[in-house]
Amino acid sequence: MANDKVIGIDLGTTYSCVAVMEGGKPQVIVNAEGARTTPSVVGFTRTGERIVGHLAKRQAVTNPTRTVLSIKRDMGSNKRVTIDGTGYSPEQLSAMILQKLKADAETYIGESITKAVITVPAYFDDSQRQATRDAGQIAGLDVLRIINEPTASALAYGLDKLEENSTILVYDLGGGTFDVSILEIVDGVFEVKATRGNNRLGGDDFDQAIIDWMKAEFQKTNGIDISNDLMAIQRLKETAEKSKIELSSAMVSEIHLPFLTADATGPKHFQAALTRARFNEITAHLVEDTMEPVQLAIEDSGLGPEQIENVLLVGGSTRIPAVQEAIKRFFQKDPVKSVNPDEAVALGAAVQASILAGETQDLLLLDVTPLSLGIETAGGLFTRIIERNTTVPTSKTMVFTTTEDGQTSVEVHVLQGERELAKFNKSLAKFSLDEIIRAPKGVPKIEVTFDIDADGIVHVSARDAASGVKQSFTLKRSSGLSRTDVERLQTEAKEHFEQDRLTREVIAARIKAETLVGDAERTLVKYNGVVDLGEVKQNLELLKEALGNEDCPDIITLVEKLDSSLMEVGRLLYTSRGAVADGGSGTAAVEK
Numbered sequence: 001m002a003n004d005k006v007i008g009i010d011l012g013t014t015y016s017c018v019a020v021m022e023g024g025k026p027q028v029i030v031n032a033e034g035a036r037t038t039p040s041v042v043g044f045t046r047t048g049e050r051i052v053g054h055l056a057k058r059q060a061v062t063n064p065t066r067t068v069l070s071i072k073r074d075m076g077s078n079k080r081v082t083i084d085g086t087g088y089s090p091e092q093l094s095a096m097i098l099q100k101l102k103a104d105a106e107t108y109i110g111e112s113i114t115k116a117v118i119t120v121p122a123y124f125d126d127s128q129r130q131a132t133r134d135a136g137q138i139a140g141l142d143v144l145r146i147i148n149e150p151t152a153s154a155l156a157y158g159l160d161k162l163e164e165n166s167t168i169l170v171y172d173l174g175g176g177t178f179d180v181s182i183l184e185i186v187d188g189v190f191e192v193k194a195t196r197g198n199n200r201l202g203g204d205d206f207d208q209a210i211i212d213w214m215k216a217e218f219q220k221t222n223g224i225d226i227s228n229d230l231m232a233i234q235r236l237k238e239t240a241e242k243s244k245i246e247l248s249s250a251m252v253s254e255i256h257l258p259f260l261t262a263d264a265t266g267p268k269h270f271q272a273a274l275t276r277a278r279f280n281e282i283t284a285h286l287v288e289d290t291m292e293p294v295q296l297a298i299e300d301s302g303l304g305p306e307q308i309e310n311v312l313l314v315g316g317s318t319r320i321p322a323v324q325e326a327i328k329r330f331f332q333k334d335p336v337k338s339v340n341p342d343e344a345v346a347l348g349a350a351v352q353a354s355i356l357a358g359e360t361q362d363l364l365l366l367d368v369t370p371l372s373l374g375i376e377t378a379g380g381l382f383t384r385i386i387e388r389n390t391t392v393p394t395s396k397t398m399v400f401t402t403t404e405d406g407q408t409s410v411e412v413h414v415l416q417g418e419r420e421l422a423k424f425n426k427s428l429a430k431f432s433l434d435e436i437i438r439a440p441k442g443v444p445k446i447e448v449t450f451d452i453d454a455d456g457i458v459h460v461s462a463r464d465a466a467s468g469v470k471q472s473f474t475l476k477r478s479s480g481l482s483r484t485d486v487e488r489l490q491t492e493a494k495e496h497f498e499q500d501r502l503t504r505e506v507i508a509a510r511i512k513a514e515t516l517v518g519d520a521e522r523t524l525v526k527y528n529g530v531v532d533l534g535e536v537k538q539n540l541e542l543l544k545e546a547l548g549n550e551d552c553p554d555i556i557t558l559v560e561k562l563d564s565s566l567m568e569v570g571r572l573l574y575t576s577r578g579a580v581a582d583g584g585s586g587t588a589a590v591e592k
Contacts, residue, residue, distance in 0.1 A: 008349025
């Protein structure tokens, strides 16, 4: 019989952790090997047996081609890992890790577990969140909620501080991802004010910097490039992680790797000393890369660094002294170290699990969506319907219209990102709304609604107000973001802000110009001889010529001139007749 307990799971890139609420406090569940965290590693023995966790990590050196590490970085993608002729998706491999955590929890609790809260990086997009939920379902878990890792950490930190009101920044540098979130804790309400991050930055990258250094040192000493020696590289990976950990407390890490490889002259050994100073030097760019999202999150929140009362460090990589020093320099205060960085996310997930199970009732979590969501409109523009950092769950409807007379179908192209032009943002889905009642352009009203649930998963619908025809769906996982897509969306939006703004203005001007041309031509026919239309004629010809030139830089000015001359005609008609002139349609854009 299933237990009512709901477990909290931190499905990490390098290590995972599971926790449960006991006696009003979250407790980490020790795994079958007696450890509090489990390596996120899946392996297959030479006989085809599947192993997960510590056993899989141990065989990585001797059996690298049948060992899968850091699969979380590929969640939401179509990547397949082929082992012994069988292809495995990231969801399948993640489910194997979740099954191991579920089994350990059942051993600890003594009954079957079927429900869980699973955490994801705050900057995971819709397809990555869907993939995580799918992995849970594959593992036999009813995933009650997907929550952001920094938010979960804040829950773990704030559980004993419900009497206090405070503003905290969570700096979460894990094995493969980096997130920063700013939260306000007021009377038991945890409200996320802003979030930023980088889905391709974490402890793995610090390890890789050490690996690259060791490869270069080995080649310098022995003249051998070992980049394609899988077993040697796996030994370097294992050593790099150990050296990184050592350098958090020691000033030098001594590296000894006998029989690393061999050539015609015999076996080759590797021995070197990596100092903390040299480690800081080769990883300085990685530390620096974490500080820009910190700055951007603070700007998004509308707060100043001095208003951040506490900085909470989460993730094993925050033990790196250079990371702690960077935080201290930026905020001019020591970060909080009261929560175990390896366990905070799982502990917070357990708190959220207890809230959903009805065990904890004096807490409320208000999270946000990390990227803006919207649709493509006329001229290839991106129209935001839900802005980034909007509290979820949320729902918003905007009304759009057609761009052609008699149009009976519209394509709704759903996107996610921060650029002004649709082509520069992440395409999530396309669908058609058919059977629209035939009408002149600009008349139909198409209601597009975006719903984001508490998991941050998007539901979209489009409805023709006249016919009542509706099309709706939940966005399913697509190919996912590439390794730099999410970061590029934010960086490029900042770099190209002015260029995008000008492009948007030109496109909007061309749309308005098409309507003004029609208005002007009708005005010339209707009021010829009534008032002076010379200026209208002149400006109309110039604008029509500009519309035939795709690269005309003056179209904005020409639109303003024709608009102004038409307004002047209207003024003259009012003053001369004291009557209302017959105006134009006044609608030029797709958005109503």
